[in-house]
Amino acid sequence: xxxxxxxxxxxxxxxxxxxxxxxxxxPEFVRAVAARVHGPRGQSRLRIRVAxxxxxxxxxxLAALGGIGYAGSGGEQEVVRAAATFAGVDEAAKxxxxxxxxxxxxxxxxxxxxxxxxxxATAAEDDSGPGADRAADKAAAKACRDAVKALIAExxxxxxxxAAAERERHAAAKAAERARHKAALAEAETKEERKAEKDLxxxxxxxxxDLxxxxxxxxxxxHMQRMEELRAEKKACKAENGSGE
Amino acid sequence: MFTRDPLARPELLIRRVYAYAAYRLGDGPDAEDxxxxxxxxxxxxxxxxxxxxxxxxxxxxxxxxxxxxxxxVRPPATxxxxxxxxxxxxxxxxxxxxxxxxxVGRLAQRDRELLALRFGADLTARQIAELLGVRANxxxxxxHRTLARLKTTLEREAQPGVxVRPPAPVVxxxxxxxxxxxxx
Numbered sequence: 164x165x166x167x168x169x170x171x172x173x174x175x176x177x178x179x180x181x182x183x184x185x186x187x188x189x190p191e192f193v194r195a196v197a198a199r200v201h202g203p204r205g206q207s208r209l210r211i212r213v214a215x216x217x218x219x220x221x222x223x224x225l226a227a228l229g230g231i232g233y234a235g236s237g238g239e240q241e242v243v244r245a246a247a248t249f250a251g252v253d254e255a256a257k258x259x260x261x262x263x264x265x266x267x268x269x270x271x272x273x274x275x276x277x278x279x280x281x282x283x284a285t286a287a288e289d290d291s292g293p294g295a296d297r298a299a300d301k302a303a304a305k306a307c308r309d310a311v312k313a314l315i316a317e318x319x320x321x322x323x324x325x326a327a328a329e330r331e332r333h334a335a336a337k338a339a340e341r342a343r344h345k346a347a348l349a350e351a352e353t354k355e356e357r358k359a360e361k362d363l364x365x366x367x368x369x370x371x372x373d374l375x376x377x378x379x380x381x382x383x384x385x386h387m388q389r390m391e392e393l394r395a396e397k398k399a400c401k402a403e404n405g406s407g408e
Numbered sequence: 409m410f411t412r413d414p415l416a417r418p419e420l421l422i423r424r425v426y427a428y429a430a431y432r433l434g435d436g437p438d439a440e441d442x443x444x445x446x447x448x449x450x451x452x453x454x455x456x457x458x459x460x461x462x463x464x465x466x467x468x469x470x471x472x473x474x475x476x477x478x479x480x481v482r483p484p485a486t487x488x489x490x491x492x493x494x495x496x497x498x499x500x501x502x503x504x505x506x507x508x509x510x511x512v513g514r515l516a517q518r519d520r521e522l523l524a525l526r527f528g529a530d531l532t533a534r535q536i537a538e539l540l541g542v543r544a545n546x547x548x549x550x551x552h553r554t555l556a557r558l559k560t561t562l563e564r565e566a567q568p569g570v571x572v573r574p575p576a577p578v579v580x581x582x583x584x585x586x587x588x589x590x591x592x
Contacts, residue, residue, distance in 0.1 A: 177555055177558060177559055177562070178527070178555065180504070180508055181508065181512075181523065181526075181527035182527055182530075184504070184505040184508050184509070185427045185527060185528060186426065186427050186430030186431065186435040186439065186509070186528070187423065187426070187427070188422060188423060188426040188427075188430075188439075188440065188443065189440075192422075192426075192440055192443075193419055193422050193423065193426075196418065196422050196443065196444060196447050197418045197419055197422060199444075199447065199448075199451070200415045200418040200447060200451065201418070325452075325453075325455075325456075328452055329453075332449070336474060336478070339477075339478045339481050340477075340481075342481055343477070343480070343481040346481065367477070371474075374474070378453065378456060381456040381458065382456055385455055385456060
């Protein structure tokens with residue numbers, strides 16, 4: 164009964180020694196690796212996230228106030244009004260408020276020489292009121308959608324990059340394992356050693372294949388999840404800005 | 409929306425990964441290379457880390473195992489672990505550490521890996537079992553046997569004639585520095 168107890172105590176002593184004599188890295192090495200981990204990539208990602216959140220918040224605030232559309236269409240309206248005054252056109256002959264700046268410029272240039280006849284419905288829709296609000300909403304929704312589109316493009320590029328990197332890693336790992344296997348086979352002296360090495364090679368190969376599959380799957384899942392989030396954000400853009408609050 | 413960053417606090421992780429690599433490759437530049445490589449890969453794949461599948465340390469050690477296996481294929485660095493660790497005058501504690509390291513170095517790779525996972529990376533038997541794809545009981549048994557083997561090796565070395573002694577502090581010839589583990 165006593166002997167096992169002593170043996171266990173000795174084993175515990177070795178365990179304690181193994182723990183206390185654990186190899187420690189140089190402090191400079193730890194600092195260097197930690198700096199690499201906290202390095203430019205992490206910081207830039209943080210900056211991108213902060214910028215994105217800021218941009219989205221600004222968009223939401225502007226959309227709520229109808230600022231974008233009003234600012235966009237207000238300037239055009241002033242130009243139209245001024246052109247009409249100089250050309251001596253009747254106030255009622257104003258074009259509909261344009262949402263698209265390109266469309267607005269077409270209206271401006273087209274109306275100066277030949278003023279169009281205005282319908283009562285067109286005249287009733289002035290630059291203030293529900294029309295301006297709708298335009299503001301549309302512009303905000305478009306800006307929001309554009310931002311999300313850019314994020315989607317970025318995510319697709321990242322996914323491609325990750326997949327390529329994983330393929331590269333897999334190929335390198337396979338090559339390294341093959342080289343190790345060859346070297347080990349050359350060193351093996353007995354049949355048993357060769358057989359054990361072959362078994363190990365098979366196992367390593369299978370493990371690498373599994374790792375590759377798992378990494379690929381994980382990347383796919385991450386990509387799909389991110390795309391889903393982005394699609395939801397796109398929908399939210401529409402819902403927030405298209406409802407015309 | 410945001411996944412947990414496995415490398416949020418890297419200092420402790422670096423120490424554990426290094427200890428794991430050092431137990432398998434020897435304390436020194438090889439272990440540092442393997443640790444750097446591990447963190448490079450971890451940075452590349454940090455977005456794929458799934459906290460539901462385990463702790464960040466276990467995830468990192470999974471990567472480190474590959475890096476160490478690949479490092480073992482490459483030719484070893486010129487300086488040995490013992491050379492790199494040997495200071496001018498060795499205290500008893502340092503001698504013991506070198507003795508233990510040397511004894512670990514003489515174990516089979518499989519045993520070394522187990523010790524590296526348990527005492528270097530500080531993983532639990534359950535985490536090791538998940539990593540190696542075996543049952544936790546099997547890990548416990550293998551660990552017990554490995555420790556017994558290590559104990560035997562250490563006892564054999566402690567016998568007169570094979571005792572590990574430090575080189576004399578005054579005489580610091582190149583020969584003595586190159587072979588600090590030999591019998592005096």
